[in-house]
Amino acid sequence: MQEILEQILWDKCGGLIPAVAQDYQTHEVLMLGFMNKEALELSLESGFVYYFSRSKGRIWKKGEQSGHTQKIRTIALDCDKDSLLIGVEQVGVACHTGAKSCFFNTINLRESKLDSSIEPIDSNISAIYGAVDALYHTLLERKGADPKTSYTAKLYHKGENTIAKKIVEEATELGFAIKDNERKEIIYEAADLLYHVLVGLAYKNVSPDLIKQEILRRFGLSGIDEKNARQE
Known part of the structure; x- marks a missing residue:
């Protein structure tokens, strides 16, 4: 070897x-x-x-x-x-x-553009891999996209202040949806919040895997014990 x-x-x-x-x-x-x-x-x-x-x-x-x-x-x-x-x-x-x-x-070599007939994502496979991971990698790819044609690229272009502001805005909207007990709005706003959080993670190159590992670390700990541990 x-x-x-x-x-x-x-x-x-x-x-x-x-x-x-x-x-x-x-x-x-x-x-x-x-x-x-x-x-x-x-x-x-x-x-x-x-x-x-x-x-x-x-x-x-x-x-x-x-x-x-x-x-x-x-x-x-x-x-x-x-x-x-x-x-x-x-x-x-x-x-x-x-x-x-x-x-x-x-x-397409004649027109120098991507063929639109891209293989669809198999929903079962996507579920196994994880929609969050798939979205995160897509967001990483958007770093090189044109801000004029990509909303994600536009957020990257504007920087961390804009990204952080959007996360706060979406979190607020989700909070109001929960307060109003609007099921469809809760789902919609939660998806918006998750997307913008992932944009922030991708902007800083922080993989969702690290978040998962932190969540797994907290299993078996009470919320009070975990919070106290961070303050020590």
Whole structure:
């Protein structure tokens, strides 16, 4: 294993090597991820693919939440020794949107625009992966969008003060909806609030996974004990 790790020119790629996952039977390209040395070592030891998330700043096992794991069948190192091609046995789908492959946006070369016939999200898969996670990753992608055509990009462009103000506004509207006992409005306003909270998290590159971990940490603690612990 050490010989394999030492063959890769880690310094050339800044410590992160691109890793293309490919269906080992059909050879369909499924996704592109990145690995640091530890992620590759874990992958080789376990037989399942681990990646390094640039947005979360941590190593993660493919399918750790969705169950859509990638069992390693083959690994090839390119001629420049700075990228990997991994043949995998994919359980479920590769893309967090519910698509089989992450590469489903076909570019129309004649008109230089994306084909609108994008694969729909499988609602069952989306539910397994988590709508919150899917939305968060979509919001991260909007960082490079045009503020003139994307509301999310417009919020990013205006900055943290505007984002924080919108979160407060939506929280207030949800509070009034709860007070008025308007069920449909409660659902609508709660969705608005969740969206703007996720925009704020994405703006600061704080993954919802960290929020989930904090919630899990609090299980078994009374609210009073947890609050007191923070004040110590």
